[in-house]
Amino acid sequence: MLVIGGLVFMLLCVFGSFAASGGAIVPLVKSMPFELLTIMGAGIGTFVMASSIGDLKHVPGALGKAVKGPKFGRQDYLELLCLLFSFTRLAQSHGVMALEQHIETPMESTIFGKYPKIRDNQRVRRLICDYLRMISMNMDDPFQLDEVMSRELAKxxxxxxxxxxxxxxxxxxxxxxxxVAAVLGVIKTMGSISKPPEVLGEMIAGALVGTFLGVLLAYGIVGPLSSRIRSVVEEDAHYYDLIRAVFVAFLQGNAPQVSVEIGRKDIPGELMPSFEEVDTALNELAVG
Known part of the structure; x- marks a missing residue:
């Protein structure tokens, strides 16, 4: 909601200050639909030409991310730590082959069943199952696992x-x-050079609206949206990277609880559960 609030505030300040300072709103309003059609039409056209079908399908979801913010919160990180602890403890106590029933049929797994939000997230579920499967196939070199997972996460x-x-x-x-829109407006104005000065003045003002809208859309709307989407994606990436950190720490010979603590340290500060919260949650699992 901060994105919508910021957008409304920005538009109110831009157009409100223009009107309050005595700016003529009528030429602006009359020219804006046609200038927007030119600029946004050309912009959307070039965007489509430069993108694949797959990329275009992801645009609505990306815009949704900008509005909704990061997908994972503090509780999501805590649940993921508990899930990873359960798997690493199972591998330590019963051997890596005990993981097979959980990674081959994750939707029926009792461990995944405790965390339905993780189980129902296809990307997270597949990431966990794929690398637990590799571990169960005797991929016990932590450096190799770290390299492979890092490459996939970077991709x-x-x-x-x-x-x-x-x-x-x-x-x-x-x-x-x-x-471009402004130049088209100037061409139109020059074609009407014989008209009275007041008419020409209004036409020139309308032409300049194109330059104004191009700059406003670039630096006031599309540019900030791009930065917001990138920020959200990068923050959510920490969630997936937590899986890598715990698995690598476990293969380095650390106990499950120590591996989880090493992973916890990689969580962004404002989302990181405290040591006490994680310890309490893991103790409840141990008792259960």
Missing amino acids: NLKEDCHVAHSLQTLADALPALGI
């Missing part, structure tokens, strides 16, 4: 940021597209 992050990068490219182009 996923790059793919998730693609919409943000595309929007930033669009933001960079919008001022120039605004100039």
Whole structure:
């Protein structure tokens, strides 16, 4: 909601200050629909040309991320730590082959069943199962696992940021597209050079609206949206990276609880559960 609130506040300040200072709203309002059609139409067209079908399908979801914010909260990190503790404790006490029933049929797993939000998240579930499967296949070198997981997570992050990068490219182009709209307005004005000065003045003002809208859209809307989407994606990436940190720590010979604590230290500060919270949750699991 901060995105919507910030957008409304920005627009009120821009147009409100213009009106309050005595600016003529009528030419602005009359020209804006046609200038917006030119700028946004050209912008959307170039965005579509530069993107694949898959990228375009992810645009609504990316815009939703900008509005809703990060997908994972403090409780989600705590539940993931508890889940990873359960799997690493099972592997330590009963051997890695005991993981097979949980990773081959995760929707029927009793461990996944305790955390339905994780179980129902396909990406998280697959990431956990894939690397537990590799561990059960005797991939016991922590450096190799770290390298493989890091490459996959970096690839996923790059793919998730693609919409943000595309929007930033669009933001960079919008001022120039605004100039295109303004030039078209000037051409139209020059074609009516014989008209009275007051008419020409209004037409020139309408042409300049194109430059104004191009800059406003670039630096006031599309650019901030791009930054917001990238920020949300990067923050959510910490959640997936937590899985890597715990698995690598476990393969390095650490006890499950120590591995979980090592992973906890990688969680962003404002989302990181305290040691006491994690310890209490793990003790409840141990008792259960």
